[in-house]
Amino acid sequence: MFQQRTVRLECGKATHVLHVLGTQLNVKLYRCAPPGSQFFQVKCTNAVQYQISPKVSSTSNNMLPLEKSLSLSITMIAPSKHASDNKVSVSYFGDNLEELGKAILHLTSVELSLDVDADRDGVVEKNNPHKGSWKWGPNGHGAIVLVNCDMESLVGTKRDCDDDSLSRLSDLKDMSRMVLRTNGPGQLPPGYKLVLHISLSDADKIGVFQTGKSVLIKSYPMVLGRKTLSYVVKYEGGTAETEFFVEGRKFLDENFEGLVTIYLSLLQPSTKGFPDTPIFTDKVVFHMAPWIMTPNTLRPLQVFVCSTTDNYSFLKDMKELVKQSGCKLKVCHEYMNRGDRWMQDELEFGYVEAPHQCFPVVLDSPRDGDLKDFPYNELLGPDFGYVTRVALNEKVTSLDSFGNLEVSPPVTVNGKEYPLGRIIIGCAFPTTVKGRNMTKVVQDFLWAQKVQAPIAVFSDWLSVGHVDEFMTFVPAPNRKGFRLLLASPDAGYEFFRGLQKKGHGKAKMFEGLKDEEVTVDQILSNKQFQQENAFVQNCIDWNRDILKKELGLEEEDIIDLPILFSLKRDKRAVAYYPDMVNMIVLGKNLGIPKPYGPKIDGVCALEKEVCSLLGGLGLNFFFIDDFASYHKLEGEVHCGSNVQRDQFSYKWWNMAL
Amino acid sequence: MFQQRTVRLECGKATHVLHVLGTQLNVKLYRCAPPGSQFFQVKCTNAVQYQISPKVSSTSNNMLPLEKSLSLSITMIAPSKHASDNKVSVSYFGDNLEELGKAILHLTSVELSLDVDADRDGVVEKNNPHKGSWKWGPNGHGAIVLVNCDMESLVGTKRDCDDDSLSRLSDLKDMSRMVLRTNGPGQLPPGYKLVLHISLSDADKIGVFQTGKSVLIKSYPMVLGRKTLSYVVKYEGGTAETEFFVEGRKFLDENFEGLVTIYLSLLQPSTKGFPDTPIFTDKVVFHMAPWIMTPNTLRPLQVFVCSTTDNYSFLKDMKELVKQSGCKLKVCHEYMNRGDRWMQDELEFGYVEAPHQCFPVVLDSPRDGDLKDFPYNELLGPDFGYVTRVALNEKVTSLDSFGNLEVSPPVTVNGKEYPLGRIIIGCAFPTTVKGRNMTKVVQDFLWAQKVQAPIAVFSDWLSVGHVDEFMTFVPAPNRKGFRLLLASPDAGYEFFRGLQKKGHGKAKMFEGLKDEEVTVDQILSNKQFQQENAFVQNCIDWNRDILKKELGLEEEDIIDLPILFSLKRDKRAVAYYPDMVNMIVLGKNLGIPKPYGPKIDGVCALEKEVCSLLGGLGLNFFFIDDFASYHKLEGEVHCGSNVQRDQFSYKWWNMAL
Numbered sequence A, B: 001m002f003q004q005r006t007v008r009l010e011c012g013k014a015t016h017v018l019h020v021l022g023t024q025l026n027v028k029l030y031r032c033a034p035p036g037s038q039f040f041q042v043k044c045t046n047a048v049q050y051q052i053s054p055k056v057s058s059t060s061n062n063m064l065p066l067e068k069s070l071s072l073s074i075t076m077i078a079p080s081k082h083a084s085d086n087k088v089s090v091s092y093f094g095d096n097l098e099e100l101g102k103a104i105l106h107l108t109s110v111e112l113s114l115d116v117d118a119d120r121d122g123v124v125e126k127n128n129p130h131k132g133s134w135k136w137g138p139n140g141h142g143a144i145v146l147v148n149c150d151m152e153s154l155v156g157t158k159r160d161c162d163d164d165s166l167s168r169l170s171d172l173k174d175m176s177r178m179v180l181r182t183n184g185p186g187q188l189p190p191g192y193k194l195v196l197h198i199s200l201s202d203a204d205k206i207g208v209f210q211t212g213k214s215v216l217i218k219s220y221p222m223v224l225g226r227k228t229l230s231y232v233v234k235y236e237g238g239t240a241e242t243e244f245f246v247e248g249r250k251f252l253d254e255n256f257e258g259l260v261t262i263y264l265s266l267l268q269p270s271t272k273g274f275p276d277t278p279i280f281t282d283k284v285v286f287h288m289a290p291w292i293m294t295p296n297t298l299r300p301l302q303v304f305v306c307s308t309t310d311n312y313s314f315l316k317d318m319k320e321l322v323k324q325s326g327c328k329l330k331v332c333h334e335y336m337n338r339g340d341r342w343m344q345d346e347l348e349f350g351y352v353e354a355p356h357q358c359f360p361v362v363l364d365s366p367r368d369g370d371l372k373d374f375p376y377n378e379l380l381g382p383d384f385g386y387v388t389r390v391a392l393n394e395k396v397t398s399l400d401s402f403g404n405l406e407v408s409p410p411v412t413v414n415g416k417e418y419p420l421g422r423i424i425i426g427c428a429f430p431t432t433v434k435g436r437n438m439t440k441v442v443q444d445f446l447w448a449q450k451v452q453a454p455i456a457v458f459s460d461w462l463s464v465g466h467v468d469e470f471m472t473f474v475p476a477p478n479r480k481g482f483r484l485l486l487a488s489p490d491a492g493y494e495f496f497r498g499l500q501k502k503g504h505g506k507a508k509m510f511e512g513l514k515d516e517e518v519t520v521d522q523i524l525s526n527k528q529f530q531q532e533n534a535f536v537q538n539c540i541d542w543n544r545d546i547l548k549k550e551l552g553l554e555e556e557d558i559i560d561l562p563i564l565f566s567l568k569r570d571k572r573a574v575a576y577y578p579d580m581v582n583m584i585v586l587g588k589n590l591g592i593p594k595p596y597g598p599k600i601d602g603v604c605a606l607e608k609e610v611c612s613l614l615g616g617l618g619l620n621f622f623f624i625d626d627f628a629s630y631h632k633l634e635g636e637v638h639c640g641s642n643v644q645r646d647q648f649s650y651k652w653w654n655m656a657l
Helices: A169-174 A312-324 A374-379 A440-448 A489-501 A520-525 A527-551 A605-613 B169-174 B312-324 B374-379 B440-448 B489-501 B520-525 B527-551 B605-613
Strands: A003-006 A014-020 A023-028 A039-044 A048-053 A071-076 A086-093 A099-115 A143-145 A176-184 A193-197 A206-210 A222-224 A230-233 A238-248 A259-268 A277-288 A300-306 A328-332 A347-354 A357-364 A385-388 A405-407 A411-413 A416-418 A423-427 A455-458 A471-475 A482-488 A558-562 A565-567 A573-575 A584-586 A589-593 A620-624 A641-645 B003-006 B014-020 B023-028 B039-044 B048-053 B071-076 B086-093 B099-115 B143-145 B176-184 B193-197 B206-210 B222-224 B230-233 B238-248 B259-268 B277-288 B300-306 B328-332 B347-354 B357-364 B385-388 B405-407 B411-413 B416-418 B423-427 B455-458 B471-475 B482-488 B558-562 B565-567 B573-575 B584-586 B589-593 B620-624 B641-645
Touching: A003 A277, A003 B527, A014 A023, A014 A259, A014 A277, A039 A048, A048 A086, A071 A086, A071 A099, A099 A259, A099 A277, A143 A176, A143 A238, A169 A357, A176 A193, A193 A222, A206 A259, A222 A230, A238 A277, A277 B527, A300 A312, A300 A584, A312 A328, A312 A584, A312 A589, A312 A620, A347 A374, A347 A641, A357 A374, A374 A385, A405 A471, A411 A527, A423 A440, A455 A527, A471 A584, A482 A489, A482 A527, A489 A520, A489 A527, A489 A558, A489 A605, A520 A527, A527 A558, A527 A565, A527 A573, A527 B003, A527 B277, A558 A605, A584 A641, A605 A620, B003 B277, B014 B023, B014 B259, B014 B277, B039 B048, B048 B086, B071 B086, B071 B099, B099 B259, B099 B277, B143 B176, B143 B238, B169 B357, B176 B193, B193 B222, B206 B259, B222 B230, B238 B277, B300 B312, B300 B584, B312 B328, B312 B584, B312 B589, B312 B620, B347 B374, B347 B641, B357 B374, B374 B385, B405 B471, B411 B527, B423 B440, B455 B527, B471 B584, B482 B489, B482 B527, B489 B520, B489 B527, B489 B558, B489 B605, B520 B527, B527 B565, B527 B573, B558 B605, B584 B641, B605 B620
Parallel strands: A003 A023, A014 A099, A143 A277, A300 A328, A357 A385, A423 A455, A482 A558, A589 A620, B003 B023, B014 B099, B143 B277, B300 B328, B357 B385, B423 B455, B482 B558, B589 B620
Antiparallel strands: A023 A071, A039 A086, A048 A071, A086 A099, A099 A176, A176 A238, A193 A230, A193 A259, A206 A222, A206 A238, A259 A277, A300 A641, A347 A357, A405 A423, A411 A416, A471 A482, A565 A573, A584 A589, B023 B071, B039 B086, B048 B071, B086 B099, B099 B176, B176 B238, B193 B230, B193 B259, B206 B222, B206 B238, B259 B277, B300 B641, B347 B357, B405 B423, B411 B416, B471 B482, B565 B573, B584 B589
């Protein structure tokens, strides 16, 4: 449908109007008719088309009878070469066909189009009919903008989106191209203006830069943003393109659904002292790219660990594993980690993607241990983005550490597809109001990203309270492409009872570890310990049922690993021996905490059991000794490492939300 | 799909489980098998059904081969009469078919259902499969709750929803009935509990009362709400119903989309010191009813006006109009209005509706003139609700008066239906950041109601800045069922030029009004005045184009009334003579400001013109003299009155949103 505009003619006077190609002008014919008018005639030049409605039949003299209800709609078929190069005239006649007056409309036509990559192919097409709206899915449409949350400059201190000037020309790669295409006479009639504008509520969400005349950064001014809601664009004349670059400045969040709109208005001058009148408005819509997490099934790129005074052998094992997995090891040294070894907990790696650009983005936890400066100071940089959430009026607990934030591989649940998997967050028990929880500000952020709809599971039963203490995902060649591994005290008791039955009751756990050794018989005879593990199994079974339902899993998709827990004084659980489910997954290589199980024929029976349980999946097992440096501090391999992974090949905007 | 729950068996030990009818229990068969088990058998009582997956074939001895992957799923077909009246046993056998052990599961089955009126027929049906979700439309589902914003007690001071105790039994009519239906043994096994609970984020949105054993108000306690997130419900035994009533406490708003959830959980006792485990959860969802405005085309019920020291003749005219229109006149006296006569501006009438109840609700404007106490003190009462929005950190301007808030009759726009019409809000010009606007807090509230999607028009060009100064809707027997009336300076000039042409140039406007008289010739000869009106016409034309687009109107749906404006020193407009479009519409009777136009043959030519323009619509015209008491104070009939109207027969939940 045409954009329509009411215009007023006056008899005996020439009216000049600037017309935008593709719109329609409406004239109420009776309004300017001289008193006594009975008939009228309309004439126009070549590039003009008109219609009278309701339809009237002409008399024998080629006259049309004037009725109160008549309106004249005018469209044009080509842009003007010169100002006022087309016209429409309406002549009015009296009873005796004498001419009573004539109104002339001089028309200048201009073609205007604010353009973006609304079909998501990386190219800014011309006047996409869907550019002003957003639709999810493979048949969807709508342009995409990235939060420009990296820092292009190597000497900078601010993220690019926190800076109102361009730091380097290469920063334009992180922005979405937007083009104003115009076609018309050499100049607009006096006083007319083209204005780009945004609403106040969008002003903190995007920034728009105009392409400069030179390669100097200063020649790329920011023209729309926090401080500037409108900008007059120079009309170039003839066929012209004016180029802009749009950056995102705010991630999706509780109060931001993701859409921002940029308007182009053509303003007609008004009487002095009155605001100019917009006579045409075009608009483009952008969707802010969500922050996307990467599950264990994606290819690992870099592994991050901390070096401390006491973890030399752990580091050595990790180096070997990472080398064999074909990715890079990045060691965060003591001057930076200040003794905080929990690399998993301080940050989560993810990425943002648009058709024209994709880069990793670290989510910095409000945990803020001694590692707190690492994400901003060491990770943020060119094409490496940074985002954080600050807890206000909320207590930050151990559940805010990102060992408590994981994501599943892609799943389909009752026909509903989650091609980017689902985020998993550990929470307090759903029926208790008390208990620890991840801060609302982080949970809100995660929910707002939409494309990896979170699942809340119950992790507050654990002393540390992280989901990675009882679950992980490993790749698999069959079924859904992965298995869910769950810690299982039942499987643990089954394992130890089996050993006892086979006559290994005197075999020792923790052999060679001072003050730690304990026999299979001793473990099995402890009734209190057995009760504690029954409680833990109930907690994990509760999560098992949730995960089956929310990820659409069957029993065959789950593997129970034999892990025993013990309860601390506050009745919260910690792993009794190194928690093998708390592993690092690098492609087909698993880095598993060395469990220090009873040795049978010189071989650790727990290691053997886990290899057997995971057999047939084509995985390789690396048992890493984290006993003294991590396990005794209530963490394991996964807690002490972090993996930056490749993005999904699947594009988030193709999701049917 | 069944809700599933993992249960654990132990050989040589009886396990007692409470099972909820319609759910499924899963047992991993290998978990409790004694070492050496090769075969197993399952036996069960009559009301139990079981399935083993993956499927296995029995040997010739009726034995089933035990495999690690096997699980047993158990369902039941009837509720229990007594505790543990059903059982399942699993026997394990060794290589030589010797029995190695037997695990027995004792089952007690109970039927539980938390029920609401999810099919929206006013009756609480049993276990509607859609009770846990919401869907808009005639084929939709989901229960509805009203914000209990009236005040049932005649001696109260608080709205019912602001009070945690029931004020009168009649208040239950304003709430949604919810029933817990149970069927099972006389008692639940020891330690099991039925708990109703809500999330923290829903706690300020609803309140739940339990039906008492007597008619005493005190016996209806509030069991869920702001202070109580969970409530243990007594299990009654046998076939029983426990009745609750749910009230809404918060209107839809920027941060509240309208859905609230109430959960029923069955809690299993855990080891001492640990939280009870929910083994079954049912849920019901309610949608908060939106606040709905009533357009001019709905039947008027009551008309509200203020009496002041100077408006006796206006009141007399209004009384006559209201009487002839068959509705009630309510006069707000001076002790209450304190000289503030702008009844339109302080409040807007609307209503809320659910299948079981519907009542009017007044929206109190943040304008807060001297009438500010009227809505709360005089209107709020039994089955008359009240809601307001308070502006924080925002300047309240004249655009916050509700003469600037109107609603269209039902429309269809490009195939999209708005069966409850669309709200119309006057705003600053879209390209200016400056200018007055309705406060965000009120605009957010209006947008959040969803069912009458607002349209922003431009009203800041007017000195008072209200949409009712240039537009209104009147009922019509044809086309869309209404006409949009617009003030039109062009129609005004056309009218006066016509008079001049017919020789009435010396006829006088404002005849008989001291110091006001002016001739038609004088009006037409004032060039400055003409320029001002051209500007006004442009402003109204801009709105005309928006309204045509957003309401799907054609030229034939619009009638231009001859109104002239003049500009004040700040270049903002006021009506030059009484602004006839600023009328009150009561069914087919229009109460129009008496324009004081030139008299031709003793008849006001402006009145005659308007009657002629609106001819054929079956309307009756009452010209009301508001010159001194309203027009000179920059308001008119509409500004000085307010109409409470009947609700739509159309139900808002049938909208396809």
